[in-house]
Amino acid sequence: MSxxxxxxxxxxxxxxxxxxxxxxxxxxxxxxxxxERVVRAAEQxxxxxxxxxxxxxxxxxxxxxxxxxxxxxxxxIPILMGAEDAFGSDQTSVFLCDARGxxxxxxxxxxxxxxxxxxxxxxxxxxPDTRPSLGDLPVPVVxxxxxxxxxxxxxxxxxxxxxxxxxxxxxxxxxxRRIAHITGDPGYSxxxxxxxxxxxxxxxxxxxLAGGExxxxxxxxxxxxxxxxxxxxxxxxxxxIFAGSDEIARGVxxxxxxxxxxxxxxxxxxxFDNWSVLAVNSRPPLTTIxxxxxxxxxxxxxxxxxAMDGVTGSGVETFPVRLITRExxxxxx
Amino acid sequence: MSxxxxxxxxxxxxxxxxxxxxxxxxxxxxxxxxxERVVRAAEQxxxxxxxxxxxxxxxxxxxxxxxxxxxxxxxxIPILMGAEDAFGSDQTSVFLCDARGxxxxxxxxxxxxxxxxxxxxxxxxxxPDTRPSLGDLPVPVVxxxxxxxxxxxxxxxxxxxxxxxxxxxxxxxxxxRRIAHITGDPGYSxxxxxxxxxxxxxxxxxxxLAGGExxxxxxxxxxxxxxxxxxxxxxxxxxxIFAGSDEIARGVxxxxxxxxxxxxxxxxxxxFDNWSVLAVNSRPPLTTIxxxxxxxxxxxxxxxxxAMDGVTGSGVETFPVRLITRExxxxxx
DNA sequence: CAGTGTTCCGAAAAGGTTTTCAAGAATGTG
DNA sequence: CACATTCTTGAAAACCTTTTCGGAACACTG
Numbered sequence: 137m138s139x140x141x142x143x144x145x146x147x148x149x150x151x152x153x154x155x156x157x158x159x160x161x162x163x164x165x166x167x168x169x170x171x172e173r174v175v176r177a178a179e180q181x182x183x184x185x186x187x188x189x190x191x192x193x194x195x196x197x198x199x200x201x202x203x204x205x206x207x208x209x210x211x212x213i214p215i216l217m218g219a220e221d222a223f224g225s226d227q228t229s230v231f232l233c234d235a236r237g238x239x240x241x242x243x244x245x246x247x248x249x250x251x252x253x254x255x256x257x258x259x260x261x262x263x264p265d266t267r268p269s270l271g272d273l274p275v276p277v278v279x280x281x282x283x284x285x286x287x288x289x290x291x292x293x294x295x296x297x298x299x300x301x302x303x304x305x306x307x308x309x310x311x312x313r314r315i316a317h318i319t320g321d322p323g324y325s326x327x328x329x330x331x332x333x334x335x336x337x338x339x340x341x342x343x344x345l346a347g348g349e350x351x352x353x354x355x356x357x358x359x360x361x362x363x364x365x366x367x368x369x370x371x372x373x374x375x376x377i378f379a380g381s382d383e384i385a386r387g388v389x390x391x392x393x394x395x396x397x398x399x400x401x402x403x404x405x406x407x408f409d410n411w412s413v414l415a416v417n418s419r420p421p422l423t424t425i426x427x428x429x430x431x432x433x434x435x436x437x438x439x440x441x442x443a444m445d446g447v448t449g450s451g452v453e454t455f456p457v458r459l460i461t462r463e464x465x466x467x468x469x
Numbered sequence: 470m471s472x473x474x475x476x477x478x479x480x481x482x483x484x485x486x487x488x489x490x491x492x493x494x495x496x497x498x499x500x501x502x503x504x505e506r507v508v509r510a511a512e513q514x515x516x517x518x519x520x521x522x523x524x525x526x527x528x529x530x531x532x533x534x535x536x537x538x539x540x541x542x543x544x545x546i547p548i549l550m551g552a553e554d555a556f557g558s559d560q561t562s563v564f565l566c567d568a569r570g571x572x573x574x575x576x577x578x579x580x581x582x583x584x585x586x587x588x589x590x591x592x593x594x595x596x597p598d599t600r601p602s603l604g605d606l607p608v609p610v611v612x613x614x615x616x617x618x619x620x621x622x623x624x625x626x627x628x629x630x631x632x633x634x635x636x637x638x639x640x641x642x643x644x645x646r647r648i649a650h651i652t653g654d655p656g657y658s659x660x661x662x663x664x665x666x667x668x669x670x671x672x673x674x675x676x677x678l679a680g681g682e683x684x685x686x687x688x689x690x691x692x693x694x695x696x697x698x699x700x701x702x703x704x705x706x707x708x709x710i711f712a713g714s715d716e717i718a719r720g721v722x723x724x725x726x727x728x729x730x731x732x733x734x735x736x737x738x739x740x741f742d743n744w745s746v747l748a749v750n751s752r753p754p755l756t757t758i759x760x761x762x763x764x765x766x767x768x769x770x771x772x773x774x775x776a777m778d779g780v781t782g783s784g785v786e787t788f789p790v791r792l793i794t795r796e797x798x799x800x801x802x
Numbered sequence: 803c804a805g806t807g808t809t810c811c812g813a814a815a816a817g818g819t820t821t822t823c824a825a826g827a828a829t830g831t832g
Numbered sequence: 833c834a835c836a837t838t839c840t841t842g843a844a845a846a847c848c849t850t851t852t853c854g855g856a857a858c859a860c861t862g
Contacts (some may be wrong), residue, residue, distance in 0.1 A: 491841090
């Protein structure tokens with residue numbers, strides 16, 4: 137299988153390249169019969185236009201770069217899928233580059249992407265803290281998941297405060313009153329924000345955190361286990377635990393199970409992230425908060441398209457997360 | 470920040486575009502002093518060559534497509550990283566396309582990639598069973614993880630039989646004699662192969678499977694739990710369990726823990742896949758088999774490079790997996 | 803029939819780079 | 833000094849497509 141050029145198609149159809157081009161691109165100034173002939177010729181040669189040449193002339197490569205630092209692809213992949221959806225895979229293809237948290241590698245990738253003349257860039261951070269701006273680039277950039285530190289950039293993030301509120305709200309609606317919050321590294325804004333949202337919602341209800349404070353620690357099952365043991369010790373009457381991540385929630389469930397404390401009848405547990413391998417397979421399956429990242433990806437693509445057409449935005453836009461109910465939470469009684 | 474062209478550089482350096490090109494590409498027929506001037510001009514304008522134009526003329530786009538069906542990116546991401554490493558990120562960028570298991574979407578992506586004039590294609594399956602060949606394409610293709618059904622294609626896969634052998638071998642070296650195997654869907658060649666390797670190694674040792682047979686089921690924690698309960702019922706003297714995946718292993722550990730059966734002192738457990746979120750955080754951390762996928766990705770890139778230079782291969786090549794020992798296995802006593 | 807408008811097509815330029823080839827400059831040789 | 837070599841350089845072609853613009857053919861109108 138070799139590659140036919142437009143000239144081959146034109147020759148076979150007995151027209152000029154110009155006409156062939158117009159025929160295939162649906163330009164009106166070509167007779168229906170001629171167009172038909174050209175289309176047939178193109179099919180016969182299984183012609184597919186050289187996007188490089190197209191890009192050279194239209195000044196649009198039809199590609200975007202997705203620059204990530206998220207080693208596992210846990211966040212980037214859903215964002216990528218959403219973006220692919222929004223762009224339409226035949227219109228735009230995406231270069232996925234993983235900088236692996238290394239600034240030098242990021243610079244490298246950036247250079248490569250720019251020289252590939254990508255039409256735009258989506259930058260996905262590994263964690264939802266602000267990250268350094270890429271600065272002024274010849275193409276539009278959208279920061280997703282992790283916002284840029286430059287307010288002139290456009291950043292799209294998920295609503296961690298709202299997520300915390302939603303989680304606690306759900307527990308309250310389940311009739312829980314003694315709600316504890318075990319979460320990860322306090323150095324992560326995600327941990328702070330989720331905790332803040334949780335406390336806000338509790339306060340509205342005139343409640344306080346069971347255990348008296350937020351249990352900050354690490355983003356690991358082990359911490360979930362350890363914190364839960366301490367919590368049960370200090371506050372055995374707890375009736376709901378909001379875990380700052382699904383990993384932590386797994387640790388929580390583990391210890392509750394070990395202590396023969398039934399979930400959800402005695403203690404309800406809610407996680408965060410909707411990391412399906414953890415949430416779906418747990419015992420019981422985990423109610424959790426989903427970041428709706430495909431949606432974020434779609435929006436990122438739309439914003440990028442708009443920016444390519446000159447409609448540029450800036451600032452941080454926050455998008456709602458959503459509650460996924462499974463069996464680890466239920467109304468009391 | 471705008472984009473300077475080679476012409477701008479040439480003008481600034483007071484030479485022709487031809488010379489500028491040669492100077493920047495390290496061609497020998499240009500005076501050192503001239504080259505110096507051109508390089509400085511290029512830096513001053515922060516010139517970066519238009520890869521589209523380069524590709525148009527050199528007939529090499531410097532891109533490859535990674536076509537996957539692996540929704541979570543669990544297998545594709547490491548392969549992508551390996552490939553990126555081997556290509557060198559400044560030489561070659563990769564388009565990641567997820568077909569989401571849909572043949573039509575795959576065709577779509579394929580068209581798009583070909584019209585982008587990718588220099589080669591890496592096809593990653595969602596599971597290690599043979600998959601339909603893409604047929605004859607104008608660019609070289611390497612199938613990774615899931616082999617093509619056409620022996621004329623080149624496929625690189627990981628050694629599941631060897632993995633099964635390695636797992637059981639490790640358990641035997643730990644002094645275990647009553648070894649059971651709980652694994653996933655028997656419709657997966659991965660399940661069959663791993664089981665075969667396990668049984669082979671047992672037979673060499675004159676042993677038989679504890680429980681009398683392979684416990685096929687599903688790739689889930691729930692099945693791991695269920696099978697373990699049945700196993701303990703039927704064969705309480707088991708001293709090691711080889712789980713066909715880390716998910717299953719988590720279920721196994723869960724039930725053993727529940728039954729107060731110590732791991733590894735009474736029963737050793739080994740998983741498969743080295744899916745780090747599951748394996749590292751389990752209690753105890755899980756000994757498992759790693760597919761070495763970055764390595765597979767590197768090899769895929771190398772084979773692709775070779776094929777682009779005309780050195781094409783075919784058939785199925787199998788690559789060794791490796792044992793990752795953590796704390797869920799240990800010598801008896 | 804002259805003039806006007808429409809419809810359809812093709813020649814050519816453009817986009818940014820690499821590469822070939824010829825010519826000019828510098829150097830060496832006899 | 834004439835000639836042959838070796839160095840440097842630049843003009844131009846090529847890659848493949850899109851788009852502009854002018855021209856040809858044709859149908860109407862008055």
